[in-house]
Amino acid sequence: MKLVVASGKGGTGKSTFSANFALSISRCRDVVLVDCDVEEPNLHLFFSGDMRESDVTVQVPVFDMERCDLCGKCGEFCRYGAIAVLPEKIMFFHDLCHACGGCRIVCPNEAISETERVIGKVWDAPVDEHLRLISGVLNEGEPNGIPVIMAAKEAAEGNDLIIYDSSPGTACPVIETIEGSDYAVLVTESTPFGLHDLKLAAEVVQKLGVPAGVVINRSDGKDDETEAFCREAGLEIHMKIPFDREIARLQSRGDLFSVAMPEWQERFVELYEDICTRTGGAP
């Protein structure tokens, strides 16, 4: 089963939830947690373990100027403006290239070949016997994290239970992370911003055909509007994590509150079992 944790708004506590959720479930079964927030991965801060690092590469074009007659077909084809055909040379912008390979195909002179360019890394770390953390890490300055998200998800393939921790927002990286998931947990907070972006996230998962439920983090008990929205949208509110000083204190030290407060471990496991019942997956 593949679960995704998303939110719309940043800072609602996706990573806090994911880390505590995954660790709690790993007490009774094997879990792979995948940090898909490749622009700012942070789940590794909660866990220790020796990580194995591998490069993520994309294919970018190389131009053979012996064969190129500056016909301009490649530049015309590129929708991303990555190739400019000047009167005497080709100019290539690797940061605009989406590595689609189209320029190589349309070149009538076979003047374009491809080479690998490293854009990020995948860290693979066994946290303990039952929990494994895979993190996608996009290199600084790189504009497109999608291939890194794909590589991180690919590294987790073949495992029974995978949890994807998404980046905030509702743009391409989030959609790439959600795709292929069996269930989405949308983490929101007790603020108008949290609710506003929850609505956007709910729309995304609905369009992608992924069933979803909600967790309200830092709940101050005044969640009427969020509850009303969830009722209307048919979203189950699975859990409320209170706006609690002790949780905040543990969190600010980099600790996982479910470890210090074991009653939460049980609640996370119950939430997981509830999701299994809903999706028909085996616990």
Place this chain on the structure above:
Amino acid sequence: MKLCITAKGESPDAQVEERFGRAPFFIFHDTEQDTYTAEANTFADAAGGVGPRSAQVLIDHGATVLVTGQLGGNARRVLEGAGIEVYQAAAGSTVREAMAAYRENKLNRIL
């Protein structure tokens, strides 16, 4: 000689557009024939890469001078590579006024 001016509309009396890659229109001015030809910029609302793609339009038209407001880094590299001179038009001026200012050498060269 062919010049290109970025414009908000298709007429020579339209205002100069300050943005290069996202300009609604490119107006090409042929100095020998004294003609103005407007071309809608198909990249004005594109998601990205508009600088190099717009620069490519100028290259394909054989323009050697560009009059605009400001340039992004990628567009600058392509225009520089193609040897196209770039001049900055005064804010609020029309295409015709900018052309007159160019002829009188009153525009600031930015590339």
